[in-house]
Amino acid sequence: MNSINLLPKESQTSSKILAVRKWTILLTTICLVIYIVGAAGLVGWWLFLASMDSVTTKNLQELQTAIQQNSATESLVWQVNTRQANISTFLTERIATATIASTLPPKDENILISTWKYSVSGQLLTVSVQQNDQLEKYTERLKQNFPNIAISQLVNKGDQNWNGDIKL
Amino acid sequence: MTLTLSRKSLKRYSWISYPILVAMLILFSINSLLGAQNQAWFGLLQKQQKISKDRETVARLNTKLAVIKSVDVKKTGDDLAWMLSVLPGSARITDVANQLRFAANNSGSVLVGYHSVQIAAAADFNLSVEYLVPDFQSGQKLLATLEGSFPLLKITDVTLQAPKMTLSVVSAWKQPQSVSVAIDDPLPTYDVSLLSLKSLLANYLTPVAPEVSTESASLDQLANPFESQ
Numbered sequence: 001m002n003s004i005n006l007l008p009k010e011s012q013t014s015s016k017i018l019a020v021r022k023w024t025i026l027l028t029t030i031c032l033v034i035y036i037v038g039a040a041g042l043v044g045w046w047l048f049l050a051s052m053d054s055v056t057t058k059n060l061q062e063l064q065t066a067i068q069q070n071s072a073t074e075s076l077v078w079q080v081n082t083r084q085a086n087i088s089t090f091l092t093e094r095i096a097t098a099t100i101a102s103t104l105p106p107k108d109e110n111i112l113i114s115t116w117k118y119s120v121s122g123q124l125l126t127v128s129v130q131q132n133d134q135l136e137k138y139t140e141r142l143k144q145n146f147p148n149i150a151i152s153q154l155v156n157k158g159d160q161n162w163n164g165d166i167k168l
Numbered sequence: 169m170t171l172t173l174s175r176k177s178l179k180r181y182s183w184i185s186y187p188i189l190v191a192m193l194i195l196f197s198i199n200s201l202l203g204a205q206n207q208a209w210f211g212l213l214q215k216q217q218k219i220s221k222d223r224e225t226v227a228r229l230n231t232k233l234a235v236i237k238s239v240d241v242k243k244t245g246d247d248l249a250w251m252l253s254v255l256p257g258s259a260r261i262t263d264v265a266n267q268l269r270f271a272a273n274n275s276g277s278v279l280v281g282y283h284s285v286q287i288a289a290a291a292d293f294n295l296s297v298e299y300l301v302p303d304f305q306s307g308q309k310l311l312a313t314l315e316g317s318f319p320l321l322k323i324t325d326v327t328l329q330a331p332k333m334t335l336s337v338v339s340a341w342k343q344p345q346s347v348s349v350a351i352d353d354p355l356p357t358y359d360v361s362l363l364s365l366k367s368l369l370a371n372y373l374t375p376v377a378p379e380v381s382t383e384s385a386s387l388d389q390l391a392n393p394f395e396s397q
Contacts, residue, residue, distance in 0.1 A: 021183050028187040035194050042201075042212075049215045056222040063229035064351055070236045074355060076244050077236075078347040081356040083251040084365055090255070090292075090320065090340045091368065097323045098311035104304075113304045118326040 095120070103145040110134045114163070123168040124152075128161065135164045142166065228352045235355045247362060254369065255320060256341045259293050264339045267318045268297055274317075275309035277301045277333070291342045294324075299333040307333050319372045 067074070097118055104113070104125070111134065115126035125142075129135045135154070142149050146168040153165035201209045256263075265282065272279040278300040285294040301307040307328045314321055314337075325336035 017180075024187050025183060028190045031194065032190050035190070035197070039197065046212060049212065049219060052219050053215060053222075056219055056226060059226045060222055060229070063226060063233060066233055067229060067236065067351055070233070073236050073239050073241055073244070074349075075347075076241065076248060077239060077355055077358075078349060079344060080244055080248045080251060080362075081358045082345060082347055083248065083255055083342065084358055084362055086340075086342050087251065087255050087320075088361070088365060090322065094315075094319075094322045095324065096315060097326055098308065098315040101308045101311050101326070104308075114329065116304065116307070116326065116328040120324065 104142070111138050125166040125168060127164050127166065129164065130161065132162055135162060139166060142168065225352050228354065232352065232355055239355075247358075257344050259339075259341050261293075261339075264295065264321070264337075267314070267321060268295075268337070271310050271313040271317070272299055274313045275301070275306050277306050277310050280332075282337075285336070292338050292340050295337045295339065297335045297337055299335070300331045301328065301333045303330055304328065317372060319369055 100118065100123070101116070104116070110129060110131070112128040113125060114128050115124070117124040123146075127135065127138065129138070132154075135151070139149055139151060148168075150167045151164055152167050153163075155163045157163055261284065268282060269279050271277075280298040280300055282295050282297040285296050299307075299310060301310060307326075307330070310333065311323065311326070314323060314335075320340040322338040322340070323335055324338055325334075327334045
């Protein structure tokens with residue numbers, strides 16, 4: 001259904017302008033209120049942060065001063081801790097050469113250990129035997145503790161005198 | 169007539185200045201907050217992050233201060249003194265020589281001589297030591313005595329060619345170091361590891377006095393100084 005505005009043309013325009021004015025002012029006011037509330041929030045936040053910053057900085061300075069006043073105690077604790085770490089590291093890096101030496105089979109009447117060289121890179125054992133097969137038996141015993149054993153050199157130094165170099 | 173009309177229209181449309189002013193105000197404020205030059209918004213965010221970080225630091229410092237105040241200074245001082253007795257703050261070659269001699273006497277060997285290979289400026293020194301050992305078993309016993317009695321000696325190299333036995337020995341010592349720590353670094357807790365270190369060292373037998381007679385020394389004369397700690 002169509003309606004007919006019977007007002008004169010000028011009045012119609014004026015009425016439209018009034019409506020636009022009304023809505024524009026309303027919307028502007030709403031925006032302004034939102035802006036004021038937002039701005040107040042921001043300012044409040046800024047004030048809150050400034051106050052918190054001041055309090056925290058003051059706390060921090062007080063605590064730093066207090067800790068610095070106790071620096072002698074702190075230094076003592078750190079020294080104990082560092083020295084203890086030094087001892088532990090030294091003990092950890094210690095090589096149990098005595099234990100390694102003790103794993104070599106005990107004195108055998110047929111075997112004479114003439115040289116034992118130990119270093120971090122490896123061990124070399126020089127033994128003297130009367131019979132060649134005694135050396136084989138001995139290396140079999142050594143294999144229990146040193147699986148990568150290898151005879152690097154075997155020299156016959158005369159009748160019934162064999163020298164064997166064994167890499168452990 | 170024209171002037172009156174113009175004034176009338178001006179008055180009629182004056183309300184437009186209200187939204188224009190509000191829009192300008194909002195735009196100006198947004199520009200102040202987010203504009204490249206002012207960056208007030210980012211400044212606020214940074215301040216909040218700084219406060220958050222500072223508050224965490226305050227919490228850490230509070231904890232640290234409480235820990236520092238709970239430290240028993242006398243006990244810690246005793247612990248440090250004990251540590252210094254175990255790991256000296258300076259190279260003590262005479263003590264090490266006595267230890268080497270003790271091991272020789274205990275294993276029936278003879279200490280022929282020793283010389284320092286390297287003395288570092290602030291820690292550990294290396295010695296080359298020569299013994300005379302009657303047989304391989306004595307050499308084993310010598311090593312066992314050195315390792316079982318002196319925890320701060322480290323044997324790095326052995327050449328046993330009976331009767332001559334040459335050892336490379338490292339003796340530990342450490343100059344007191346300055347430790348650089350940040351103020352909010354937590355205080356280390358060492359009680360548990362100290363106990364385990366003490367119990368570990370309690371397994372070693374060390375001579376009562378560093379001076380050991382070249383004539384007689386046996387395991388019966390050993391006491392364990394770590395046991396009472």
